[in-house]
Amino acid sequence: MLKPFLFFFFLFTSGSTVLADDASHRSTTMIKFTTSLGDILIELYPEEAPVTVENFVEYVESGFYDGTIFHRVIPDFVVQGGGMQPGMQQKPTRKGIQNEADNGLNNLAGTLSMARTNDPNSATSQFFINLKNNDFLDHRDKTPQGWGYAVFARVVDGMAVVDKMAAVKTTTFGPYGDVPVEDIVLIKAEVVPE
Numbered sequence: 540m541l542k543p544f545l546f547f548f549f550l551f552t553s554g555s556t557v558l559a560d561d562a563s564h565r566s567t568t569m570i571k572f573t574t575s576l577g578d579i580l581i582e583l584y585p586e587e588a589p590v591t592v593e594n595f596v597e598y599v600e601s602g603f604y605d606g607t608i609f610h611r612v613i614p615d616f617v618v619q620g621g622g623m624q625p626g627m628q629q630k631p632t633r634k635g636i637q638n639e640a641d642n643g644l645n646n647l648a649g650t651l652s653m654a655r656t657n658d659p660n661s662a663t664s665q666f667f668i669n670l671k672n673n674d675f676l677d678h679r680d681k682t683p684q685g686w687g688y689a690v691f692a693r694v695v696d697g698m699a700v701v702d703k704m705a706a707v708k709t710t711t712f713g714p715y716g717d718v719p720v721e722d723i724v725l726i727k728a729e730v731v732p733e
Contacts, residue, residue: 567733568582568583568585568592568596568730569581569582569583569695569730569731570583570595570596570599570692570728570729570730570731571727571728571729571731572604572697572725572727572728573725573726573727573728573729574609574700574704574723574724574725574726575722575723575724575726576700576703576704576723577697577699577700577703578696578697578700579694579696579697579698579700579701580694580695580696580697580731581651581692581693581694581695582692582693582695583595583596583691583692584642584644584690584691584692584693587639587642587643587644587690587691588639588642588644588689588690588691589639590636590637590639591636591639591653591662591689591691592691592692594633594636594662594663595666595691595692596730597633598621598664598728599728599729599730600730603630603664604620604621604664604725604727604728605725605726605727605728606624606625606724606725606726607620607621607622607623607624607630607724607725608620608623608624608625608719608722608723608724608725609704609719609723609725610622610623610627610715610718610719611667611715611716611717611718612704612705612707612709612717612718612719612723613670613717614670614705614706615670615671615705616669616670616671616673617667617668617669617670617673618667618668618670618701618704618705618723619654619665619666619667619668620665620666620667620723620725621654621664621665621666621725622654622663622664622665625722625724627712627713627715627718630664632663632664633663633664634663635655635658635660635661635662635663636653636660636662636663637660638653638655638659638660638662638686638687638689639689639691640652640659640677640678640686640687640688640689640690641678641681641686641687642678642689642690644690644691645672645674645677645690646669646672646673646674646676646677646687646688646690647669647672647673647690647693648669648670648671648672649668649669649693649694649698649701650668650669650690650692650693650694651666651667651668651669651690651691651692651693651694652666652667652669652676652688652689652690652691653665653666653688653689653691654666654667654688655688657683658683659683659686662689666691667688668694668701670701670702670705676688704719704723707719707720707721707723708720708721
């Protein structure tokens with residue numbers, strides 16, 4: 540079974556970049572990650588990515604993310620989490636969701652997107668935080684190679700914590716590469732009261 544890791548489609552893209560911090564994309568839905576390296580505050584984009592945000596919030600509110608790890612760290616690219624427990628044990632998830640990568644948002648530094656398999660509509664619980672502008676992950680067309688990865692949120696406070704994650708030592712663990720030597724634990728994920 541394919542794991543929901545990023546598959547790299549290094550294709551050239553063109554077009555304008557939508558700034559994820561544009562005022563028109565502001566929402567009041569916030570998520571707080573308490574991690575073993577510090578806190579991260581995340582703003583969701585329910586208008587642009589309603590299916591993705593609803594799915595993510597359901598995982599948060601159920602406590603699914605509590606105790607999971609950021610299991611994949613690639614400096615100058617992404618940190619990924621949301622589906623593995625310590626020891627690289629994958630948690631069972633709900634079925635995949637519709638890919639909303641065609642929502643006009645771009646994979647800019649600090650944005651969160653859904654990880655998936657080669658199937659564009661296979662994202663479940665795993666997500667990644669972009670460490671830089673990764674425009675090759677953006678939606679180009681509705682083909683398996685062009686669908687891209689759905690941006691649904693951005694870090695509004697705590698990028699210093701994300702940068703700490705990006706600097707940890709990594710190793711290979713069984714079939715998995717880029718695994719932090721010491722677990723980076725997502726201790727608790729919670730919706731911030733309005």
